[in-house]
Amino acid sequence: MLILKNRNLPFSLCCLLFVTAYGTNTTSAKEPAAKNINSNDQSTAEAPIENGQEATVQPTRSNADQVLRHAVFFSFKKEATEAQIDTIVNAFLKLPTKIPEIIDFQWGTNNSPENLNDGFTHCFLLTFKDEAGRDAYLPHPAHKEFGKSLGGLHEKVFVIDYWGTQHAPLEKELKHAVFFKFKDDATAEQIKVVEDAFAALPVKVPSIKAFEWGIDNSPEKHSAGFTHCFMVTFDSEEGRSAYLPHADHLAFVEILKPILDKPRVMDFWAEAAKR
Numbered sequence: 001m002l003i004l005k006n007r008n009l010p011f012s013l014c015c016l017l018f019v020t021a022y023g024t025n026t027t028s029a030k031e032p033a034a035k036n037i038n039s040n041d042q043s044t045a046e047a048p049i050e051n052g053q054e055a056t057v058q059p060t061r062s063n064a065d066q067v068l069r070h071a072v073f074f075s076f077k078k079e080a081t082e083a084q085i086d087t088i089v090n091a092f093l094k095l096p097t098k099i100p101e102i103i104d105f106q107w108g109t110n111n112s113p114e115n116l117n118d119g120f121t122h123c124f125l126l127t128f129k130d131e132a133g134r135d136a137y138l139p140h141p142a143h144k145e146f147g148k149s150l151g152g153l154h155e156k157v158f159v160i161d162y163w164g165t166q167h168a169p170l171e172k173e174l175k176h177a178v179f180f181k182f183k184d185d186a187t188a189e190q191i192k193v194v195e196d197a198f199a200a201l202p203v204k205v206p207s208i209k210a211f212e213w214g215i216d217n218s219p220e221k222h223s224a225g226f227t228h229c230f231m232v233t234f235d236s237e238e239g240r241s242a243y244l245p246h247a248d249h250l251a252f253v254e255i256l257k258p259i260l261d262k263p264r265v266m267d268f269w270a271e272a273a274k275r
Contacts, residue, residue: 060217061130066163067103068134069214070126071177071229073158073266075119080153085122091149092124093273098142101133102126104166108175108268116265120158123177123268125231127166134161138219158264159222160229162214167233170209173270174240176232178263181225186259197255198230204248207239208232226264240267 061068076085089107096102104127110117128134137143160179182191202208213230216223234240243249 061163065165067166068128068130069162069164070128070134071160072124073120074122075155077153077155084153088149089122091146095142095146096273099137099140101128101136103129105273106270108271110266110268112265112267114265116263118264119155120266123266157222158224159218159220160216160226161218162216162229164212164214164231167210170235172235174234174237175268175270176234176240177266178230179226180228180260181262183259183261190259194255197252201248201252205243205246207234207242209235
C-alpha cells in the first residue's frame with residue numbers, strides 16, 4: 001500500500017492526486033470516455049535513461065488529431081523581484097510572434113489549493129503541430145535568447161511534453177495540471193487498471209469540461225523523474241470545488257494508492273499570449 005510522505009493530507013487531496021492517471025489520450029466531458037481514452041495503440045521508441053533509472057517508453061502520435069504539448073513550469077529565487085519576474089514572463093509571451101511553429105500558448109500563475117506544487121509558481125503550456133515544430137523551437141535563436149533572459153533568477157524548471165488533443169475553447173479555462181511519478185514496482189497491469197478507471201471520470205464528474213493525458217516524451221532533462229501528465233480543465237473554481245470531493249473521485253484514489261510514488265499539481269487560469 002502507498003504510504004504518503006505527509007500523513008496529514010486530507011483524503012480529498014489524496015484523491016486529487018489520482019484524478020488524472022495514465023496514458024496518451026484526450027476527451028471532452030460530453031463525449032463517451034472510451035472514445036479516445038482506450039485507444040492505446042501508439043508506436044513507441046526505446047526508453048531513455050534518466051537519473052540512473054529507465055524512463056517510461058515514449059509514445060508517438062497515434063492519430064492526426066493530436067498535437068504536441070510542451071508544459072513548462074518555473075520557480076524563482078527569493079531575491080527575484082516582481083518586476084524581474086514580469087520581465088521574464090513577458091519575454092516568454094513574445095515567443096509565439098517570433099517562432100511560428102508555436103500554434104498555441106497559454107500561461108498563468110499557480111492557484112492550486114492543494115500545496116503540491118513543489119514551489120513552482122509560473123505555468124506555461126505551448127502547443128506544436130508535431131515533433132518537427134518542437135525540433136525547430138528548441139534550438140531557435142529566439143528561444144535561446146529567452147533562456148538568457150532568465151538571468152539565473154529561476155530556482156527550478158520542470159518540463160513535460162506529451163501528445164494531447166485540442167478541444168473547443170471555453171470562455172474561461174481553469175487548468176488543473178497533475179503529474180505522477182509511479183513506484184518502480186508498479187506493473188503495466190496495475191497502471192492499465194488506473195487508466196481504465198480514469199477514463200470513466202469525465203462522464204461521471206460533470207464539472208470536468210475537458211481533459212487530456214499523456215506520457216512524457218520530452219528530449220530535455222527536466223522531468224525530475226515524472227513520467228505522466230494529466231491536464232484537467234474546469235470553467236470555474238466552483239467546478240474544481242465540486243470535483244475534489246466527488247464520490248467517483250474519492251473512489252478513484254483507492255486504485256492509485258498502491259502504485260503512486262509522488263504527485264505534483266499546479267492549477268492556473270489559462271491566459272493566451274498575444275500574437
